[in-house]
Amino acid sequence: MSHIPYAEVIGDPIVQSKSPAIHGFWLAELGIEAEYRACHVTREGLADYLASRRKDAAWRGCNVTMPHKQAIMPLLDAIDPLAARVGAVNTVVRGADGRLTGHNTDVPGFLEPLEPLLAQQHLFRMARVIGTGGAARAIIAGLAGHGFVLVLAGRDPAKARALLDELDPGGEHHAIDLAHFAQPTDFAFDDREGCCDLVVNASLLGMTGQPPLVFDWSHAPPGSLAYDVVTSPLDTRFLQDARAAGFRTIDGLAMLIGQADYAFAHFFGQRPPRGRDAELRRRIAGA
The missing domain is CATH 3.40.50.10860 (Leucine Dehydrogenase, chain A, domain 1)
Structure with a gap:
């Protein structure tokens, strides 16, 4: 010893x-x-x-x-x-x-880089969260506690639904199949002035040695913030594509250092x- x-x-x-x-x-x-x-x-x-x-x-x-x-x-x-x-x-x-x-400590660690954003007043807060594992549990709990409506995407929508019902049973959240985000959409987003929109990869997809995360950024409302919890590689394809589409990004090292x-x-x-x-x-x- x-x-x-x-x-x-x-x-x-x-x-x-x-x-x-x-x-x-x-x-x-x-x-x-x-x-x-x-x-x-x-x-x-x-x-x-x-x-x-x-x-x-x-x-x-x-x-x-x-x-x-x-x-x-x-x-x-x-x-x-x-x-x-x-x-x-x-x-x-x-x-x-x-x-x-x-x-x-994942909950406060995840929220730490979002603190300046969360300190602001918003008319509406929505987060599209990808993944239903251990990291997703902390992220769902943290965001629900700050008034976000969640769209949780997983390979098994029933598991995503059960997770939302367990962690925030009173919330008006939505569970969908991960494949929904893979194809482009021509959805016309409403006015996002005064709104807060996040897109969070809480899964292992895109991590070194794991399958890629396929996400088409036409699904993200204007002004969204992209957040990836993956730390290897640090600059994931998810974040690269988000920047190319004009979105701000937070990498996984922010959460890792915070927790x-x-x-x-x-x-x-x-x-x-x-x-x-x-x-x-x-x-x-x-x-």
Whole structure:
């Protein structure tokens, strides 16, 4: 067991994770003697991993990535209310007594780059969200909490409908087949003055090693903001096509850094320095 305090990120696969670079940068900036690692954990090995770490007093906790965000929940001692509402955990914190508590920092992490937009008053807010996995759960919960009407697209519209009904049962949301967005449309959008429109890829489509995301930007209202949670590659085809169509974009690193901020505070007891995010981005992009 380690004598130096440490946290880590777990997943299957995990080699693509940029979290060690983010947390390592902040630890160095603050002069904290601690480590942040990546650990490959399979679904079958998840319970044994937690059992071994629970006994390690130097282990502060872990970030959780695919495919464990929901599978890990029954193995924990407590679930934070936000994570319970979302139905997914992306951060596990070990208490001094060895108790493990699950949190969800994906929600505030996703919303962080949208804060200037959300601070404005809008006549209407709508988001087209692609994907029905763990990241989508956090995004649906976060956007519904800020008054967005959601159009959730997935390969299985019934699953999308069930997800909307679970996370925001009182909302007037819509579930559609992902294929709907693949073909061009000549739909005449109404006046979007005073409206807020988002198009969010919350799926793995377009990620390195995954199938491409086919989205025709004629489906996006004028003035929409495109947001992709994929971080490898950082500049996805989805974002490239959005810019070519004249839309503003947010890449997946914005959410990754945002959620890491909250997780870092859980692990190491203080918020990370954010004044050098531009340099952090350059380091990650060059890694």
